[in-house]
Amino acid sequence: MAISTSTPITAPSPVFGQRQADAPSSAGEIVATTLRLDLRRLRDSDAALIQPLADNWDIARQTINLPHPYSLDHARRLIAAAAVAASRGEEQVFAISRRGDGALIGLAGLITDVLPPEAGYWIGAPNWGQGFASEALGAVCNYALRTLDCARIDAVAFGDNLASIRVLEKCGFQHLRDVEEDIPARGGIRTVRHYRWAPG
Numbered sequence: 047m048a049i050s051t052s053t054p055i056t057a058p059s060p061v062f063g064q065r066q067a068d069a070p071s072s073a074g075e076i077v078a079t080t081l082r083l084d085l086r087r088l089r090d091s092d093a094a095l096i097q098p099l100a101d102n103w104d105i106a107r108q109t110i111n112l113p114h115p116y117s118l119d120h121a122r123r124l125i126a127a128a129a130v131a132a133s134r135g136e137e138q139v140f141a142i143s144r145r146g147d148g149a150l151i152g153l154a155g156l157i158t159d160v161l162p163p164e165a166g167y168w169i170g171a172p173n174w175g176q177g178f179a180s181e182a183l184g185a186v187c188n189y190a191l192r193t194l195d196c197a198r199i200d201a202v203a204f205g206d207n208l209a210s211i212r213v214l215e216k217c218g219f220q221h222l223r224d225v226e227e228d229i230p231a232r233g234g235i236r237t238v239r240h241y242r243w244a245p246g
Contacts, residue, residue, distance in 0.1 A: 073129075077140060077193075078185040083178065085140040085154060085185050088128055092141055093121035095150040099170030108207045109168065111231055128155075135159060142169070142182045154182045156190055162198040162242065163190055179213045187217065187243055198244045205237030219243045 073089040097118045100106070106114035113120050124139075131137035139155035152169035165186050169179045183201075190199055201219055203210040215221075219241035227238050 078189040079145070080181045080185050082145055083151075083181055083185065084143045084145055084148075085182065085189065086143060088125045088139060088141055090122075090125060092150060093118055093125055095141075096121040096124065096153065099150070099152065099172075100168075102171055104171065105168050107232060108204055108210065109232075110229060112168075140186070142167070142178065151178060152182065154186050156186060156194075156199075158194065160200075161196075162200045163194060163196055164200045164202070165190070165243075166201065174209075179210070180216045183213060183217045191245060198242055201241045201243070203239050203241070204232075205239050211239065214241045214243075217243065218246070 073087050076084045076086045078085040097116060097120070100112060100121065101114070101116040103114055106112040106116065128137065128139040131139070136159045137155060137157050139153060141150050142152040142154050143150050151173040152167065154167035155165070157164040157166070165183060167179060167182055167186065169182070187199055190196055201214055203214060205224060220243070222240040222242050225238050225240065226235055228234060229236050
């Protein structure tokens with residue numbers, strides 16, 4: 047998983063473009079599809095689905111600030127905060143659901159008040175190793191191209207998160223630089239790898 051769908055580690059830039067300021071879409075609305083997945087807006091009932099997936103240290107340790115343990119209240123606050131952030135043009139967070147049965151398997155999103163926008167995602171452990179992360183990230187990139195005035199998308203991953211690095215590279219992200227950052231909630235100094243994607 048990329049580091050976060052909710053906390054950028056780069057300094058914020060002025061809001062770019064215009065289209066991200068449109069009126070927020072309805073809860074649960076599907077915004078992108080792939081062969082196996084739907085990306086949709088969060089709804090209140092997702093809290094009970096997000097909580098057991100996010101309550102996993104192997105996921106939390108590869109994010110900047112995902113709480114651990116992760117409670118139902120954390121999930122409810124995430125959904126509420128995501129709605130506010132979307133209305134302000136700051137961030138869009140999507141549920142990743144399987145098309146066959148509608149099961150929520152993770153989250154993906156875009157921080158949209160930085161330039162370039164920053165993509166993030168995580169997949170719940172029961173669905174690892176099936177290519178869902180790269181499929182979801184590709185859908186996020188295509189969604190950004192369709193709906194935001196941007197030509198590039200950034201992402202970051204911790205240097206020891208080899209699975210996420212492989213996902214980024216598979217999706218065409220190019221490595222830009224490594225930065226040593228002090229992240230106390232994740233043990234202090236961590237190597238953060240910065241990546242950038244552009245359509246080609």
